[in-house]
Amino acid sequence: MSSGGDNLSSSYFILIGVPGVEDVHVWISLPIFFMYLICLLANTSVLLTIKKEESLHQPMYLLISMLLLTDLVQSSAALPKMLLLFWFNLREISFEGCLVQMFFIHSCSIMASTVVLAMAFDRYVAICQPLRYSTVLTNPLIAKIGVLAVMRGTLLVFPLPLLIKRLPFCRSHVINHTYCEHMTVAKLSCAKIRINVVYGLAVTLLVVGVDIMGITVSYIMIVTTVFNLPTREARHKVGNTCVSHVCVILLSYVPPLFSSVTQRFGGHTASSTQIILSILYLIIPPMLNPTIYGIKTKEIQKNVLKLYCPQKSRFQ
Template identity: 80%
Template structure:
């Protein structure tokens, strides 16, 4: 028998969407569509605001720009195909297309986590080393951090497509998911996928473990510094600068951790629940991140209003 993995030119997968909820997927797609529109509008608006306003060319906002770009690419790699499945029943995705989608989603997910760590470092320097802020977070250092973020996401996920490509797919080609998630695809193989599972676990532990530890240590030091400030007003002002970042961190890591654990160890969790949570991780944070920063950061809020409502912004 010729294996599916050995006939790449004519091979394809079938994305099932959310198993057991096929009859209501068209209704589920409506909020996803509007969320995606808001995601595009909000992210592009904030990015344009940061680009056009020289006063926002600061490390904090440059890191935010990196985060928003990764959010846009990650969500755009998944949501359009997801909507095609839900709306028009266009479930087929080519083998190569599946590998590209897999690589894009997972690599930019790691880049986003790395940027959150960089943003935590930025807040640490700003609050704990304020007099050295401009000398530590220079443009060359920010560029190096950006390059390191891209290399980390690319190199760690680069083996994933090759680990899947080596597998023979003899029978089932139906992916019970809304996108080409690495383990969901690997499970279809008629061969041992131990290497895929182990490597995916190692990458997740390295990335999430290191990044969460780094963010936690940074904020423990930040909290210690805040509590040692002399006045309540000073503590409130300094602490408010971290609120947006903390909200974004929680939005990023809580669904991601649930998705990772349920995909590998969630034998008692309904597949539809696992897939919904995993999909929400790609849908909701990219929409909320620019909104959170827009609401909590006066500079972004004011300049975004100026960008779209120049007359009205004069009275803000």
């Protein structure tokens, strides 16, 4: 980061929260707090269940655990600090802390997208090539996918904090947001941010474009296979196994894409609306994903019940 006597951001930034509605920050925080509690409880329950039950140490459940873990890390990178801001007006965040928060929020988003793509491939093999499932989708392959997801998220996002660090912030160190989002911070700089804009947009298009294309191809082949099944009952049974994954895909891509579009092109959208959408993007998918799998996957539902109500589960 450039130095100079007029550089205001050498040590910290100030988070505003939701501009224009500061008087109701406490009320805004209440549903966020309860949703975050549900997120922590639901994700932890499913993760502990998958870890504890050896019968769930299978590719599909391991991919679910990867997705829930990235969701949990991403939401926890932003929400505790956000709640402190809402409750106690603790607006200051160190420059280094801001960069760390930015890294985890954006890298976990890419990791989650990679896992969702892998889950689409898992469903493709399970439905279109069921006889090869046990030989293609092995636990060592899932471990490699996990490593690839971490490497992809880390390598693509690591330049973002470095691009921020090189910028001088001589006009303002006040962030009109509840957390350190890359473009929101970059726009505070008094230098040109073209590299930040181009690189951020390129990463978004690359990740979303490649992953959505792979998911689309997988589901075109899945739908074709489902329609060719001999009986209506078989089509219903196979199609039902994909419902939870389709819900997760929608939760993974629709909120962040809508938030990104409104931030970049929503000139007539209120700033407070954009920020609330970005908050919902961080909390709704992590809250609903374990609930979706808990409802749609009987094995997880049964073992979560066993985790909390061992006596009751014996009689089922």
